[in-house]
Amino acid sequence: MQENIKLSKYTSFRIGGPASFFVDAKTDDDFLSALKFSKEKNFPFLVLGGGTNMLISDKGFPGVVIRSQGRNLSFEDQGEKGLIISDTGNVLPIINQFANQNGLVGFEKLATVPGTLGGAIYNNAHWKDDLLSNHVQWVDVIDPTTEDISVKRLDIKDLDFKYDSSLIKTKNLIALRAAILLPKGDVSESKQTYTEYLKTRTESQPYGTLNSGCMFQNVTENLGPGNHGTSAGYLIDQAGLKGLKIGGAQISEKHGNFFINTGDATSDDILKLAETCKQKVKEKFGVELEFEVKIV
Numbered sequence: 272m273q274e275n276i277k278l279s280k281y282t283s284f285r286i287g288g289p290a291s292f293f294v295d296a297k298t299d300d301d302f303l304s305a306l307k308f309s310k311e312k313n314f315p316f317l318v319l320g321g322g323t324n325m326l327i328s329d330k331g332f333p334g335v336v337i338r339s340q341g342r343n344l345s346f347e348d349q350g351e352k353g354l355i356i357s358d359t360g361n362v363l364p365i366i367n368q369f370a371n372q373n374g375l376v377g378f379e380k381l382a383t384v385p386g387t388l389g390g391a392i393y394n395n396a397h398w399k400d401d402l403l404s405n406h407v408q409w410v411d412v413i414d415p416t417t418e419d420i421s422v423k424r425l426d427i428k429d430l431d432f433k434y435d436s437s438l439i440k441t442k443n444l445i446a447l448r449a450a451i452l453l454p455k456g457d458v459s460e461s462k463q464t465y466t467e468y469l470k471t472r473t474e475s476q477p478y479g480t481l482n483s484g485c486m487f488q489n490v491t492e493n494l495g496p497g498n499h500g501t502s503a504g505y506l507i508d509q510a511g512l513k514g515l516k517i518g519g520a521q522i523s524e525k526h527g528n529f530f531i532n533t534g535d536a537t538s539d540d541i542l543k544l545a546e547t548c549k550q551k552v553k554e555k556f557g558v559e560l561e562f563e564v565k566i567v
């Protein structure tokens with residue numbers, strides 16, 4: 272257990288003050304003992320994956336940050352399909368690579384989403400028409416609210432996956448590992464498709480900047496032409512906000528739903544920019560934008 276660890280280097284925004292306590296958790300026991308410590312001392316806890324979907328206050332986190340670092344990966348052959356069992360500290364491209372090594376395909380879209388499997392489960396990561404919940408079979412979790420904190424296996428039907436949500440998120444569970452079912456297929460085609468998807472991303476998103484992906488969730492009602500109208504990025508663009516800057520925070524010129532730390536942004540700069548966005552979009556379209564990024 273380390274103390275007073277600056278969190279900015281663990282987030283893709285490169286923003287975040289110190290954690291009072293910080294643990295790299297590689298095994299189930301590491302997670303369990305960090306949780307026991309936080310319970311005994313009555314400190315809040317926060318699970319950190321790759322930090323690609325978080326805005327952490329410059330004041331930091333007054334509790335125990337548990338960084339998910341389990342890296343185990345295994346494969347079970349199931350005939351036409353295969354099961355990848357992965358710790359939640361693995362990032363999605365590594366899982367995709369391992370799937371390909373075992374003759375499995377179909378994870379190419381999700382493999383372009385930055386961050387760990389844990390973060391992807393929490394928010395049911397999605398890109399284009401694919402969702403993580405299309406592949407997950409079960410997840411091993413810890414429920415920190417129970418008296419005897421222990422590891423339990425939850426089946427897909429109990430995980431309550433929805434757009435940008437899961438039981439892990441709504442019940443504040445900790446995900447330790449998950450099983451991902453994929454079909455066998457043409458691995459060289461899978462690799463080529465993955466490379467093409469990565470290229471599409473770099474063309475449409477502010478690649479190479481300090482950002483945290485989409486700041487807001489898409490909305491449920493279609494408010495624009497074609498199928499663009501549910502996109503928060505489209506609404507921000509139509510409200511004339513692309514490129515707007517407050518302090519060191521800026522809305523990307525390339526993608527309206529990406530907020531960028533131009534170098535010296537504070538968490539307050541990002542939040543002020545987000546508030547302005549919410550107000551202007553509400554005035555123009557009458558909808559309330561909800562954060563996709565976790566605000567800590």
Ligand SMILES: Cc1cc2nc3c(=O)[nH]c(=O)nc-3n(C[C@H](O)[C@H](O)[C@H](O)COP(=O)(O)OP(=O)(O)OC[C@H]3O[C@@H](n4cnc5c(N)ncnc54)[C@H](O)[C@@H]3O)c2cc1C
Nearest residue numbers: 320321322323324385386387389390391393396397446484
């Ligand atoms: C350039 C860029 C592009 C992006 N594009 C997409 C996209 O196309 N689709 C998409 O869905 N997202 C996208 N994102 C957002 C982000 O990559 C995903 O939400 C990702 O799944 C977050 O994973 P993470 O490990 O970084 O989570 P973190 O940011 O570390 O955490 C996010 C949340 O998950 C929780 N969490 C993390 N691990 C665990 C665990 N083991 N158990 C319980 N809770 C946990 C955290 O407590 C936190 O609440 C993008 C981000 C960036 C920077």
